[in-house]
Amino acid sequence: MFTRYGFNHTSLSQILATTGLTKGGFYFHFKSKENLALAVIEALKECWAKEILPKLKEGKDARENLKLMFSAPGDCCNSSEGIRPTILLLNLATEMLEVNDKFSTMLSQIIKDWWTILEAIIEQGKSEDIFRSDLDNQSVAAIILCNVMGANLLALLNKEPAFYNRQLSSFERVLFIGIEKN
Amino acid sequence: MFTRYGFNHTSLSQILATTGLTKGGFYFHFKSKENLALAVIEALKECWAKEILPKLKEGKDARENLKLMFSAPGDCCNSSEGIRPTILLLNLATEMLEVNDKFSTMLSQIIKDWWTILEAIIEQGKSEDIFRSDLDNQSVAAIILCNVMGANLLALLNKEPAFYNRQLSSFERVLFIGIEKN
């Protein structure tokens, strides 16, 4: 619901109604509505870590690992029915960043985690001698990150979830031309 | 205020208080709060068109025109004090897309406009013989679009407006390597 209607436009009553829970139950487990959203982010982070990190340790080459990172934002948390975790992240960023520091901290931490992993993969590609050695890991990682974010948003705006995968694979081609050792 | 706190987290009372307007005055000019946001988008669109389109007709080459498009989201509407129109767009997309069809229509129209212009610039680059002729205009344009969106978001998350320009110029380098005729 947060992903669909945004955090502030989803009332607790609506959440309770659709889940069949009650206020008493809810406020026993969560201090506030904001706290629920924070828990959702936390869960998202854990879920993503649990699903992606192991795959990255399977010893694939940098190319494959990058592709893995591309599919991650869509795959994680069984988001097959169009629940795009990245959109939630995006929404909470634009709604809550200036309102509550906790959101600011958590969200930028997630991004930083992704960033670090992407950097590591670029570095891996260099040592595997498939990426150009003059690349700035951080910059390339940032470009990838931007694309993943943007592609999610455009998929949302187009109301066409499949757009994301199409976009990412076309980005992949151009990116590889730019970073691979010729 | 919409950019900072999101549409739903900005109350009309707050808007009236900070602008010094009154409800009577406001509702004489706007049918609703949503209508105000739509007017903001419209204004943004016009402002951008008025500022960017003329520059695109100055007869610069495709490279220069692309750079122009990169700086557009930050430049337009005198957003020097950190008001990033793109963030507003992003926020309204995640908050209002599923709520009100008008937002959906207007926002995706803006994106489509950008897209079309970017495609034209890629095509221009081909005919100027500086971009590879095998490029798919639409795909490359989409990649650029994604990057612009993503870079805005990352600048927001990093709470560092300057990030946007840094990011875009580093993207520029990689992009040009990928699309330019060697």
Add this chain to the structure above:
DNA sequence: CACAAAACAGACCCATCGGTCTGTTTATTC
């Protein structure tokens, strides 16, 4: 099976939300 703590249910609360409505003031036109 007693009994305490954990978990849940939902009536209730007040602040505030977007929006309306009845004035009053300011422009415009003849």
Add this chain to the structure above:
DNA sequence: GAATAAACAGACCGATGGGTCTGTTTTGTG
């Protein structure tokens, strides 16, 4: 300068927001 419409002011309204509080039920433990 009277008449009329445009523009504004702000008291007011019902609805709903997140959140509290007083119970009741369930669960674990001796």
